[in-house]
Amino acid sequence: MTGERQSLSQRIANWARVKSPWVTVxxxxxxxxxxxxxxxCLMPRFDVERFGILAKGSPRHADILIVxxxxxxxxxxxxxxxxxxxxxxKYVIACGACGAGGGVFQGLYHVVGDVGTVIPVDMYVxxxxxxxxxxxxxxxxxLNLMKEDLARGGKEWRxxxxxxxxxxxxxxxxxxxxx
Amino acid sequence: xxxxxTMEQVSGALREYGPAEQVRKNRIRVNTDPQKILSAxxxxxxxxxxxxxxxxxxxxxTGSFGLTYHLTGPHRTxxxxxxxxxxxxxxxxxxxxxxxxxxxxxxxxxxxxxxxxSGHPGLTRLMLNEDWPDGEYPLRKDWKPNKANSYGGAAxxxx
Numbered sequence: 121m122t123g124e125r126q127s128l129s130q131r132i133a134n135w136a137r138v139k140s141p142w143v144t145v146x147x148x149x150x151x152x153x154x155x156x157x158x159x160x161c162l163m164p165r166f167d168v169e170r171f172g173i174l175a176k177g178s179p180r181h182a183d184i185l186i187v188x189x190x191x192x193x194x195x196x197x198x199x200x201x202x203x204x205x206x207x208x209x210k211y212v213i214a215c216g217a218c219g220a221g222g223g224v225f226q227g228l229y230h231v232v233g234d235v236g237t238v239i240p241v242d243m244y245v246x247x248x249x250x251x252x253x254x255x256x257x258x259x260x261x262x263l264n265l266m267k268e269d270l271a272r273g274g275k276e277w278r279x280x281x282x283x284x285x286x287x288x289x290x291x292x293x294x295x296x297x298x299x
Numbered sequence: 300x301x302x303x304x305t306m307e308q309v310s311g312a313l314r315e316y317g318p319a320e321q322v323r324k325n326r327i328r329v330n331t332d333p334q335k336i337l338s339a340x341x342x343x344x345x346x347x348x349x350x351x352x353x354x355x356x357x358x359x360x361t362g363s364f365g366l367t368y369h370l371t372g373p374h375r376t377x378x379x380x381x382x383x384x385x386x387x388x389x390x391x392x393x394x395x396x397x398x399x400x401x402x403x404x405x406x407x408x409x410x411x412x413x414x415x416x417s418g419h420p421g422l423t424r425l426m427l428n429e430d431w432p433d434g435e436y437p438l439r440k441d442w443k444p445n446k447a448n449s450y451g452g453a454a455x456x457x458x
């Protein structure tokens with residue numbers, strides 16, 4: 121661990137955050153397919169609650185925001201406001217092809233663009249819609265990112281990697297971050 | 300369950316509003332005038348027991364707008380009251396005072412087609428973003444997004 125040693129309460133909070141992330145789902149203009157797959161994650165077949173991943177109704181209680189769909193003009197300011205209400209450290213997963221690049225809704229008169237144009241996104245999930253196991257994988261990869269951020273004292277190290285164009289591999293996931 | 304309305308019952312009750320035609324077994328269409336729509340709906344409520352509004356649909360056939368009020372009741376027959384609204388002055392009386400659920404359909408049609416429903420208590424935006432420019436109606440056939448125009452909903456500051 122780099123940086124100064126954290127207080128006991130801070131370490132307990134960090135441990136709890138990684139052990140049981142609370143997620144909230146926001147539909148910014150999706151066709152509902154991604155939402156159905158996310159709900160399938162929460163249902164008994166995939167049952168992410170056994171891993172401690174809990175769906176919360178309020179963004180103020182959540183660590184991870186899962187955004188589904190391209191962002192419509194009406195939802196852009198609302199998505200921003202919801203993201204601003206989340207406590208730090210907050211993570212954003214853009215779900216599906218629309219969240220990553222607008223998908224089939226790209227360029228329509230009522231669409232602003234992908235999720236990344238409105239809020240910073242930490243993880244993209246491919247698929248139209250992504251399968252529930254892919255969504256679970258994204259949340260787990262996001263947790264590894266969270267661990268790495270805690271060890272490096274924040275999200276700045278990823279920004280540096282982005283600026284220098286250098287790719288770093290987050291340990292434990294094999295996933296390249298900020299490519 | 301009561302029996303379906305017959306063509307004779309409907310054309311008898313709504314004779315003065317326009318010709319009726321049976322488009323399907325359980326659907327009878329009456330073409331009427333925009334000026335007569337309020338009294339036609341009142342007559343359908345009074346004589347045909349139509350206590351339920353399914354929806355108001357709007358079509359753009361490039362020459363005029365077609366508004367269709369779909370009403371039904373315990374007889375499960377759909378009475379479609381169709382009016383044609385001229386494109387130059389798209390104005391029609393609001394029916395939200397006799398059919399309160401019509402208010403939200405009228406707001407939607409006003410938002411997307413630009414038809415003005417006179418007498419509506421709150422004809423504000425329903426679907427489009429709040430900063431959408433006035434006078435742009437995206438579901439009109441001749442509407443094209445203007446690249447020079449700002450349609451609002453931009454990514455907020457700091458994004």
